[in-house]
Amino acid sequence: MILRRATVIILTLVLAASSCACWAVSLAQEIKIGKEASAEVEKEMPPSKNAKWQADITALGNKLVPYVTRKNIPYHFKIVTDKDNTLNAFALPGGYVYFTEHMWKILTPDERAAVLAHEITHCDLRHGIDQAIGQQQRMLWTLPLLVLGGGAGAEVWMAGNWAISARYSRKMERQADENGIALLEKAGLSPAGSVTSMKKLLSIEQGQNRYEISSIWADHPDTQKRVDYLTQAALSMGAKPSDLELPSVRDPSRLGNVVKKTADLTVLYCRTSVPLEFGQKVIIKKLLWDEDKGELTPQPVAEATVLSPGKLPILVLTNKTDQDFNDVMVGDGVFPAS
Structure with a gap:
């Protein structure tokens, strides 16, 4: 418009x-x-x-x-x-x-x-x-x-x-x-x-x-x-x-990808390489340009909790974010304190 x-x-x-x-x-x-x-x-x-x-x-x-x-x-x-x-x-x-x-x-x-x-x-x-x-x-x-x-x-x-x-x-x-x-x-x-x-x-x-x-x-x-x-x-x-060639970005903490999201960005549907457990905390990461490193790096943008376990888990966000959740991954780790 x-x-x-x-x-x-x-x-x-x-x-x-x-x-x-x-x-x-x-x-x-x-x-x-x-x-x-x-x-x-x-x-x-x-x-x-x-x-x-x-x-x-x-x-x-x-x-x-x-x-x-x-x-x-x-x-x-x-x-x-x-x-x-x-x-x-x-x-x-x-x-x-x-x-x-x-x-x-x-x-x-x-x-x-x-x-x-x-x-x-x-x-x-x-x-x-x-x-x-x-x-x-x-x-x-x-x-x-x-x-x-x-x-x-x-x-x-x-x-x-x-x-x-x-x-x-x-x-x-x-x-x-x-x-x-x-x-x-x-x-x-x-x-x-x-x-x-x-x-x-x-x-x-x-x-x-x-x-x-x-x-x-x-x-x-x-x-x-x-x-x-x-x-x-x-x-x-x-x-x-x-x-x-586009660089291959590897993140050792990567567990899988977000494949679908709800309109209000509160629930994410994922596919992971290992089963996730109910109540498990995971990090949502996004490939963003790092000005200091001069390269694309996976950066934490949100934290989520596993609502439905397994390799096709459903996650619910536990913190607000202004990110759009396009091209995001699920990672292991602790979300950095603000």
Whole structure:
């Protein structure tokens, strides 16, 4: 809903800025459109209060911006909060680039750079404006019929259809992939993150990790194909095959995985390698990026008690947590005191 409102704003402003004869949108208009859309985004997705993250994304973005084609766009990089804990990164026209906190946390530095380069490329190639213009042209053919027969339904159609079709075309995504990895090379950054970030998305699609992935990311071109052509590009740039593999994270305290959860996150259904006993205390862990260690590590996020014993136990949480319980494991041990 948040991005829907922002994209409707973009749609409206593009219509106001362009003429039907040439559909031209100037750079100044593009920047204005992005600024107004970003204000709408940040009303519902406030910037993260983590000052280090904000400084890191700005520093990383500033390493990439000198190598873009359009030099006269002032870029803005922010990490925003999202109550749904979605994995998402997106760009608005005029140089506004965002990561959700959850997306930032699960990526390595190389992967963050790769996703950032991809989104910067969308801005550099004017994909957001071009997509909006294409949608406006399609709407002009349909809107008169809707207005004549639709009444209030026309407004609903405008918002809903834009939100559905506002995603970048597959051609645009391919361009952002290819130009993005080239941008990394120009900036002297590793291309490996372009591949490993896609492999993480692929594992999400295949259900190996149960992250809440934004539908915008899910609509990207076939992820395996992206992994394949990005792998070839990264290897041609000197990346080692071993650099393109996701690390295997092993935790000696791991007992099993959470396979299902209730909506209120109070009861978890699990599968474990050893039988658990009624009343046994276990730790719920999640793979999170450890800034100090510089790697993904299993970190305790909650404590639970075994309600139904065996290798398919049912657990009930004994403490509150704001974690989303996607890609979590059951571990042995004692939950750290706060």
